[in-house]
Amino acid sequence: MKPDIILLQEADKRLSPRHPALPLDQVARAGWTALNADPRTPSIGHHGNAILLRSDFIATRIEPVDLPGLEPRGALLARIQGPFGAVTVGGLHLGLRHADRRRQIANVIEAAERIGGRIVLGGDLNEWRRSDEAFGLPDGWRTLAPSATFHAARPTLRFDRFLIGPGNGDPVADVPHKGESLRASDHLPIRLLVET
Numbered sequence: 001m002k003p004d005i006i007l008l009q010e011a012d013k014r015l016s017p018r019h020p021a022l023p024l025d026q027v028a029r030a031g032w033t034a035l036n037a038d039p040r041t042p043s044i045g046h047h048g049n050a051i052l053l054r055s056d057f058i059a060t061r062i063e064p065v066d067l068p069g070l071e072p073r074g075a076l077l078a079r080i081q082g083p084f085g086a087v088t089v090g091g092l093h094l095g096l097r098h099a100d101r102r103r104q105i106a107n108v109i110e111a112a113e114r115i116g117g118r119i120v121l122g123g124d125l126n127e128w129r130r131s132d133e134a135f136g137l138p139d140g141w142r143t144l145a146p147s148a149t150f151h152a153a154r155p156t157l158r159f160d161r162f163l164i165g166p167g168n169g170d171p172v173a174d175v176p177h178k179g180e181s182l183r184a185s186d187h188l189p190i191r192l193l194v195e196t
Contacts, residue, residue, distance in 0.1 A: 004082060004084075005051065005052070005054070005057065005080060006051070007050075007090075007091035008045070008050040008052065009048055010048045010093065011043075011044055011048055011049065011050035012048050014048075017041055017042050017043070018041060018042065018048075020044045020050075022034075022044070024044065027052065032052040032054065033054075033055065033057075034050060035050070035053065035076070035078055037049075037050070038064065046074045046075070047066075047067075047073055047074030047075075047093065048074075049075055049093055049123065051091055053080065053082075054082075056082060056083060057080055057082040058081050060079045061078060062078045063115065064077075065077060065090075065108055067094070067095075067103075067104040067107055068103050068104065069095040069100035069103065070096075070100055073094060073095050073104060074092075074093075075090050075091065075092035075104075075108045075121070075123075076091050076092075077089070077108070077111060078090070079115050084194075087117060087119070087120060087194070088112050088116065088117050088118065088119045088120075089121070089122075090108060090112055090119070090120075090121040090123075091123050092122075092123040094124065095126065098127075101126065105125075105163070109121075109141065112165070118165065118167050118168055119168075120164060120168060120171075120192065120194060122161065122162040122163070122190065124160055124187060125143075126159055127159065128158070128159070130145070137163070140165070140166035141165055142164050144161060144173040144192065145158040145162075145190075146173040147188075149188040149190060150186065151186050152185060152187055160190045161190070171192050172192070172193045173190055173193075175188050175190055176188075176189060176191055
């Protein structure tokens with residue numbers, strides 16, 4: 001798929017010290033840089049959320065965000081500078097309860113807006129409703145859920161989505177159905193093309 005930026009969920013193993021689920025030497029050999037959200041631990045993510053960058057992109061700011069809720073959840077935000085300019089991106093994996101998801105989205109959007117600029121967030125939002133009203137998004141924000149992504153073997157639910165902040169034009173999203181992606185996860189990947 002040749003993306004510039006990859007947002008991953010469940011990138012770290014569940015039990016402490018939460019080693020990466022991906023071999024980091026293999027990530028580096030493939031030409032990617034994994035943002036180090038917490039240098040004190042061996043994990044590459046924050047609550048399992050990780051961001052990988054192509055070699056000609058750099059992170060000028062990395063911010064892990066703890067999210068409220070019944071179960072431990074979080075997001076990883078980064079200000080990314082690349083050939084297209086700068087953008088704030090974030091990977092997130094939201095909770096299973098609807099009330100928790102609304103609070104979590106409000107928190108991560110507030111944190112992303114403090115970083116500023118154009119903002120694109122994405123991940124497993126665990127929301128089965130199709131309407132943007134399910135999220136309680138601020139004015140100017142919208143979701144993109146191109147197609148069902150879960151379960152990868154027989155997708156029926158749109159759990160994986162992008163949250164698009166104001167000023168991003170009309171990005172295009174899709175769900176690539178490639179053989180390798182069917183083996184990589186129980187979720188299909190979603191892809192976003194943002195205007196530069």
